Amino acid sequence: MPCFSAHEHVLATKLVAFYPTNYDKGIPTHMATLMVFDPENGSLKAIMDGEVITNLRTAAASAVATKYLANPKSQVLAIIGAGHQARSHHQALSTLFNFTEVNIYSRTLESAEKLSQEIGSTAKACSSVEEAVKRADIIVTVTFSKVPVLFAKWVKPGAHVNAVGACRPDWQEIDPDLMRGSVLYVDSREGAMKESGDVILSKAEVYAEVGEVVNGTKQAFCEKTTVFKSLGMAVEDAVSANLVLDKLRTT
Numbered sequence: 001m002p003c004f005s006a007h008e009h010v011l012a013t014k015l016v017a018f019y020p021t022n023y024d025k026g027i028p029t030h031m032a033t034l035m036v037f038d039p040e041n042g043s044l045k046a047i048m049d050g051e052v053i054t055n056l057r058t059a060a061a062s063a064v065a066t067k068y069l070a071n072p073k074s075q076v077l078a079i080i081g082a083g084h085q086a087r088s089h090h091q092a093l094s095t096l097f098n099f100t101e102v103n104i105y106s107r108t109l110e111s112a113e114k115l116s117q118e119i120g121s122t123a124k125a126c127s128s129v130e131e132a133v134k135r136a137d138i139i140v141t142v143t144f145s146k147v148p149v150l151f152a153k154w155v156k157p158g159a160h161v162n163a164v165g166a167c168r169p170d171w172q173e174i175d176p177d178l179m180r181g182s183v184l185y186v187d188s189r190e191g192a193m194k195e196s197g198d199v200i201l202s203k204a205e206v207y208a209e210v211g212e213v214v215n216g217t218k219q220a221f222c223e224k225t226t227v228f229k230s231l232g233m234a235v236e237d238a239v240s241a242n243l244v245l246d247k248l249r250t251t
């Protein structure tokens with residue numbers, strides 16, 4: 001994933017491979033390395049691990065979307081999936097909202113319970129997606145499922161969904177009815193139309209990129225049911241890598 005940004009003064013690329021079956025072997029499913037270059041002359045400045053950056057920047061992008069698109073009084077969070085992104089999303093979203101309830105569903109009750117114990121007394125492992133999401137103001141889907149796991153009939157009107165998994169054109173995590181029945185935001189229209197099965201297969205209409213909401217050219221319909229379909233963008237890695245280098249320089 002290559003990126004040059006004159007504005008951010010960064011030239012970087014991330015090599016990322018994902019192996020969903022690694023999860024059951026207890027090794028990371030995403031293998032990522034970042035290379036950062038001097039944008040003035042192309043010389044290599046740093047090679048760094050991309051796993052932590054991928055976890056944190058993805059959750060940070062969802063947090064920005066959620067800040068604009070969720071009801072500001074949101075109290076109930078549901079997380080579907082209990083891996084790295086589940087943890088980083090809980091961490092990032094908790095900087096914006098004081099959740100009174102965090103409901104977690106995963107394929108095994110054991111992994112949902114493990115995450116629930118890490119989070120503490122507000123969290124609960126649920127035995128179905130429906131149980132986890134029915135009271136939720138904010139929902140995060142962070143699984144490796146190839147078929148829909150979150151259905152419109154379970155989602156409270158006005159809820160906000162961060163749909164983070166299903167990053168291939170033939171994979172889906174979200175029921176097409178929910179995709180079509182919500183106001184749909186994406187990180188990149190171009191990316192969504194090429195890579196997101198949730199968008200392509202449902203034929204849902206993309207209303208806006210989150211960046212257009214942030215810069216005020218498109219509306220944030222936080223009183224309606226909203227979906228943020230995230231696929232990940234190279235600029236998120238490049239800017240994060242620059243932050244790491246800045247921190248290194250000042251410590």
Ligand SMILES: NC(=O)C1=CN([C@@H]2O[C@H](COP(=O)(O)OP(=O)(O)OC[C@H]3O[C@@H](n4cnc5c(N)ncnc54)[C@H](O)[C@@H]3O)[C@@H](O)[C@H]2O)C=CC1
Nearest residue numbers: 023029081082083084085142143144145165166230231232
């Ligand atoms: N939009 C973006 O920028 C990014 C998206 N992702 C995506 O987020 C999702 C989660 O990533 P991580 O938390 O890093 O992975 P992880 O491997 O740490 O956790 C994956 C979770 O999905 C569950 N899972 C695996 N197969 C499943 C299936 N068939 N049905 C339902 N659940 C299943 C596992 O039990 C686990 O809870 C993946 O789809 C990944 O590709 C990851 C990085 C960036």
Ligand SMILES: O=C([O-])C1=[NH+]CCC1
Nearest residue numbers: 016054167231232233
């Ligand atoms: O942006 C990213 O690094 C990824 N998106 C989906 C899997 C990895």
